[in-house]
Amino acid sequence: MLGYxxxxxxxxxxxxxxxxxxADVATKDVPLSRLLRLSLFQVTVGMALVLLVGxxxxxxxxxxxxxxxxxxxxLALPLVFAPFRTLIGFRSDTHASALGWRRIPYIWKGTLYQxxxxxxxxxxxxxxxxxxxxxxxxxxxxxxxxxxAFLLVGxxxxxxxxxxxxxxxxxxxxxxxxxxxxxxYVMLLVGMVGSALVFGALLETYSPGRLIQxxxxxxxxxxxxxxxxxxxxxxxxxxxAQRMETELTQSFQAAWRDLVKTPGxxxxxxxxxLGTFGFGMADVLLEPYGGQALGFSVAETTKLTALLxxxxxxxxxxxxxxxxxxxxxxxxxxxxAAIGIPGFAAIILSSMGGGVVMFLAGTLATGxxxxxxxxxxxxxxxxxxxxxxxxxxxxxxxxxxxxxxGIGVALAGILRDVMLAFSSETGLAxxxxxxxxxxxxxxxxxxAIVAITKLRFSLSRQGDIAKTRDISSVEVS
Amino acid sequence: xxxxxDKVWPTGLTLKEAEEVHxxxxxxxxxxxxxxxxxxxxxxxxxxxxx
Numbered sequence: 001m002l003g004y005x006x007x008x009x010x011x012x013x014x015x016x017x018x019x020x021x022x023a024d025v026a027t028k029d030v031p032l033s034r035l036l037r038l039s040l041f042q043v044t045v046g047m048a049l050v051l052l053v054g055x056x057x058x059x060x061x062x063x064x065x066x067x068x069x070x071x072x073x074x075l076a077l078p079l080v081f082a083p084f085r086t087l088i089g090f091r092s093d094t095h096a097s098a099l100g101w102r103r104i105p106y107i108w109k110g111t112l113y114q115x116x117x118x119x120x121x122x123x124x125x126x127x128x129x130x131x132x133x134x135x136x137x138x139x140x141x142x143x144x145x146x147x148x149a150f151l152l153v154g155x156x157x158x159x160x161x162x163x164x165x166x167x168x169x170x171x172x173x174x175x176x177x178x179x180x181x182x183x184x185y186v187m188l189l190v191g192m193v194g195s196a197l198v199f200g201a202l203l204e205t206y207s208p209g210r211l212i213q214x215x216x217x218x219x220x221x222x223x224x225x226x227x228x229x230x231x232x233x234x235x236x237x238x239x240x241a242q243r244m245e246t247e248l249t250q251s252f253q254a255a256w257r258d259l260v261k262t263p264g265x266x267x268x269x270x271x272x273x274l275g276t277f278g279f280g281m282a283d284v285l286l287e288p289y290g291g292q293a294l295g296f297s298v299a300e301t302t303k304l305t306a307l308l309x310x311x312x313x314x315x316x317x318x319x320x321x322x323x324x325x326x327x328x329x330x331x332x333x334x335x336x337a338a339i340g341i342p343g344f345a346a347i348i349l350s351s352m353g354g355g356v357v358m359f360l361a362g363t364l365a366t367g368x369x370x371x372x373x374x375x376x377x378x379x380x381x382x383x384x385x386x387x388x389x390x391x392x393x394x395x396x397x398x399x400x401x402x403x404x405x406g407i408g409v410a411l412a413g414i415l416r417d418v419m420l421a422f423s424s425e426t427g428l429a430x431x432x433x434x435x436x437x438x439x440x441x442x443x444x445x446x447x448a449i450v451a452i453t454k455l456r457f458s459l460s461r462q463g464d465i466a467k468t469r470d471i472s473s474v475e476v477s
Numbered sequence: 478x479x480x481x482x483d484k485v486w487p488t489g490l491t492l493k494e495a496e497e498v499h500x501x502x503x504x505x506x507x508x509x510x511x512x513x514x515x516x517x518x519x520x521x522x523x524x525x526x527x528x
Binding site: 009010097098099105108109112113115116119120123124126127131132133134137141145148236238241 | 525
C-alpha cells in the first residue's frame with residue numbers, strides 16, 4: 001500500500017511541472033515562439049476593442065434600436081478606468097506572492113473580468129433594448145447591467161494590456177525591447193483586423209441568438225488565448241518570494257513622485273498624449289470623409305482602413321528595425337509626428353481639388369506616422385522605466401495613451417456632428433467640418449513635436465549629469 | 478502533517494505556494510459564480526422560464 005503511494009507520488013511529481021502554468025527557470029534568452037505566444041494577449045485586447053467600438057456600436061444602434069447617445073455613454077465607460085492603469089502597473093510591481101509572481105496573477109484577474117463582462121454582455125444588451133419580456137422590466141436593470149458588462153470588459157482590457165506589456169518588458173533584454181514593442185503592436189492590429197472581419201461575417205444576418213453566440217464566443221476565445229499566452233511565461237522564484245515577504249513596499253504616491261522626477265518622463269508623457277490625440281481623431285473620420293468628400297462607396301472606404309493599417313504596419317517595421325540598431329526613440333517619435341502633418345495636409349487638399357491619389361497618399365502617410373510615433377514612444381517609456389517600476393511606467397503610458405485616444409475618437413465624432421449641423425444651416429461644403437478636424441489634428445501633432453524637441457533639449461543638457469550619476473533617463477542620442 | 482514552511486511537497490510546491498494556487502481557484506469560482514448569477518437574472522428578465 002505504502003509502496004504504491006510512493007510510486008504514484010513520484011510519478012505525479014515527475015509529470016507535474018510539465019502541466020503547471022509556470023516556468024521553473026528563468027531563461028536568459030527568450031525564443032521568438034515564446035514571445036509570439038505571449039503577444040496573443042494583445043489579440044484579445046484588439047478583439048475587445050473592435051467588439052466595443054466597432055461591432056456593438058453598430059449592432060446596438062441599428063439592430064437593437066438603443067438611442068445613439070446612450071450607446072456613446074456606455075461605450076465611453078471603459079475609459080473611466082484608463083487612469084487606473086498607473087495604479088494597476090504599480091500594484092503588479094510590488095505584488096507579494098508566495099510563488100514569486102508579479103504579473104501572472106494580474107493577467108489572470110484581468111482575463112476573468114474580460115470574460116465575465118463578455119459573458120453577461122449579450123443578455124444585458126437584450127434587456128437594455130427591451131427584448132421579449134424585458135419591455136416591462138424596470139429601466140435600471142438594463143442600464144445597470146449593461147454598464148457593469150462594459151466596465152468589466154474595460155477593466156479587464158486595461159489590466160491585461162498594462163501588466164502583459166510589463167511582463168514582456170521583464171522578459172527581454174533592453175536591446176530587444178523595440179522588437180517586442182513592434183510584435184505587440186502588430187498583434188494588436190492583427191487582433192483588431194481579424195476579429196472585425198470575423199464579427200462582420202458572423203453578424204451578417206442578425207438574430208438575438210447569434211448576438212449571444214458571437215459575444216460569448218469572444219469570451220471563450222479571450223480566456224483560451226490569454227491562458228495560452230501566459231502559460232509558463234513567468235518563472236517561479238522562491239528567493240524573490242522571500243524577498244517580497246520581508247520587503248517594505250513603497251507607497252503609490254512615493255513611487256509616482258519618483259516616476260515624475262525621472263528626467264524626461266513628464267514631457268514624454270505630454271508628447272504621447274498630444275500625438276496620440278492628434279492621430280486618434282483620424283481613425284473614425286477617414287471612412288465617412290472618403291464617402292462624403294470624395295464619393296467613395298462603402299466597400300472602397302473599408303479598403304481605406306486597410307490602407308491606413310498597412311501604413312501603420314510599415315511604420316512598426318521601420319521603427320523596430322531602426323530602434324533595435326540603436327536609433328533614438330525620441331527622434332523616431334518626432335519623425336512620426338512630422339510625417340503625420342503632411343499626411344493630414346494632403347487629406348485636406350484632396351477635397352479641394354487634390355484628388356483621390358493625394359487622399360490615398362495622405363492616408364498611407366498618416367498611418368505610417370502613427371506607427372512610427374506609437375512604437376517609438378512606447379519604446380522610450382520602456383527604456384525610461386526603472387527595472388523594478390516597469391509596471392508603473394507602462395501604466396502611466398497606457399493611462400495617457402488610452403485616455404487621449406478615447407477622447408480623440410469621441411471628440412472627433414462630436415465635433416463633426418456639431419459642424420455638420422452647423423454647415424447645413426450656413427450652406428458650407430460637406431467636407432468642411434472634416435477639414436477643420438484634420439486641421440486641429442495637425443495643430444496637435446505640431447504641439448507634440450514641440451514637446452519632443454523640448455524633451456530632447458532638456459535631456460541633452462541633463463545627459464552629462466545623468467552619465468556621472470547613473471540616473472536612468474529617457475535615451476538621448 | 479509537518480509545519481515546516483520550507484518543505485517542498487511531492488507536488489513541487491510548499492504549503493504557502495499551494496495555498497496561493499488554491500486562492501486563485503477560489504477567486505475564479507467566486508467571480509464565475511457571480512457572473513453566472515447575474516447572467517441568469519438577466520435572461521430571466523427577458524425570457525422568463527419560471528412562470
